[in-house]
Amino acid sequence: MTRNCLPPRARLGPLARFAIAIGCLVPTALGVLASAPASAQVQAAAPANRAIDPARADVARFIAAMNQQHGFPVEALAQLFNQVESKGFILQAIAKPAERTLRWDEYRPRFVLERRIARGVEVFGQYQDELERAEAATGVPIDIMLGIVGVETFYGENVGKHRVIDALSTLAFDYPPRQEFFSKELEQFLVMTREEGLDALRPVGSYAGAMGLPQFMPSSFRAYALDGDADGRRDLWNDWADVFLSVGNYLKVHGWRAGEPVLAFADATDARLEGIDPKLALTETVGSLRARGLRFATRLPDSAPAMLITLRLASGTEYRVGFTNFYAITRYNRSQMYASAVSDLADAIAARRTGQPLPTAPAQTDTGWSTTTSTR
Numbered sequence: 156m157t158r159n160c161l162p163p164r165a166r167l168g169p170l171a172r173f174a175i176a177i178g179c180l181v182p183t184a185l186g187v188l189a190s191a192p193a194s195a196q197v198q199a200a201a202p203a204n205r206a207i208d209p210a211r212a213d214v215a216r217f218i219a220a221m222n223q224q225h226g227f228p229v230e231a232l233a234q235l236f237n238q239v240e241s242k243g244f245i246l247q248a249i250a251k252p253a254e255r256t257l258r259w260d261e262y263r264p265r266f267v268l269e270r271r272i273a274r275g276v277e278v279f280g281q282y283q284d285e286l287e288r289a290e291a292a293t294g295v296p297i298d299i300m301l302g303i304v305g306v307e308t309f310y311g312e313n314v315g316k317h318r319v320i321d322a323l324s325t326l327a328f329d330y331p332p333r334q335e336f337f338s339k340e341l342e343q344f345l346v347m348t349r350e351e352g353l354d355a356l357r358p359v360g361s362y363a364g365a366m367g368l369p370q371f372m373p374s375s376f377r378a379y380a381l382d383g384d385a386d387g388r389r390d391l392w393n394d395w396a397d398v399f400l401s402v403g404n405y406l407k408v409h410g411w412r413a414g415e416p417v418l419a420f421a422d423a424t425d426a427r428l429e430g431i432d433p434k435l436a437l438t439e440t441v442g443s444l445r446a447r448g449l450r451f452a453t454r455l456p457d458s459a460p461a462m463l464i465t466l467r468l469a470s471g472t473e474y475r476v477g478f479t480n481f482y483a484i485t486r487y488n489r490s491q492m493y494a495s496a497v498s499d500l501a502d503a504i505a506a507r508r509t510g511q512p513l514p515t516a517p518a519q520t521d522t523g524w525s526t527t528t529s530t531r
């Protein structure tokens with residue numbers, strides 16, 4: 156998930172809020188930021204890295220809680236945090252929400268591109284057995300698992316270079332807006348490394364602490380990761396059997412229905428869409444959306460839960476209808492664009508490796524669908 160299971164990132168508030176957030180750490184940078192014009196903030200150097208001081212009140216409280224709740228020795232955790240760094244780069248990165256500002260016609264080409272499709276087909280060739288076993292165990296199609304890992308990390312090319320403990324400690328202790336969330340993830344990470352027999356200083360991930368090829372946060376790792384090759388370890392960095400089974404399991408637990416579609420392309424030319432709940436939830440049904448004049452093809456019954464997918468383009472809007480399985484993908488990363496990109500990449504990989512045609516758009520549409528899909 157990007158950031159598996161991460162709630163939407165907190166927007167960076169005004170300059171003053173950022174200054175408050177980091178000011179206690181980096182007085183020099185605070186001065187620069189506070190006096191800089193808005194245009195210069197963006198180029199401002201990241202705050203300096205700092206050691207995490209185990210004696211600091213909030214760190215000491217965290218260590219005491221880990222001791223009381225999970226039995227970690229206080230001295231061992233103090234020694235661990237002595238080797239942990241709060242990273243200025245991470246504080247800077249967390250404050251830049253990128254995905255929410257992109258339009259669909261900007262977002263999609265980043266993920267559904269020739270090199271990623273070709274690599275997905277290649278990965279299928281290398282790990283067909285592992286993929287087939289994961290599909291049989293979870294009911295999640297091979298191409299959806301490839302789509303997730305492709306979008307998340309380009310099949311392992313971008314798993315992140317940050318030590319997970321640095322990332323989570325930085326955000327747990329030095330980023331007040333998300334302190335609660337990241338403190339819990341740091342707790343889960345330490346428990347996870349103990350359970351898995353890992354050195355807590357070794358695992359690497361994204362700047363937000365998302366780990367391995369599928370970018371699981373530590374809480375998701377503990378809850379949903381599985382050992383796909385029965386070697387006694389759950390390794391989401393190196394073991395592709397574990398990666399695919401864990402991705403499939405995550406979607407299965409979050410409601411995936413074997414054999415059902417993810418979404419349908421829709422023609423909204425004559426539709427009345429006012430008042431539809433914009434929440435990322437299955438608030439409609441196939442029948443209710445059809446009653447509004449939305450045209451789309453599906454074999455699901457009228458009673459099937461559904462949601463309207465609204466994808467903003469430079470010129471207009473692309474509409475789709477998401478079903479239960481679309482919603483399951485949004486539990487992996489809470490974004491309509493994310494789930495749509497996973498589905499499109501999966502379709503493209505499936506078409507390439509089977510020789511079958513891609514799903515087709517409605518015959519008549521002025522929603523811009525054809526402009527964004529003609530390059531697939």
Ligand SMILES: [Ca+2]
Pocket residue numbers: 382383384385386387388389390394397
């Ligand atoms: Ca394993």
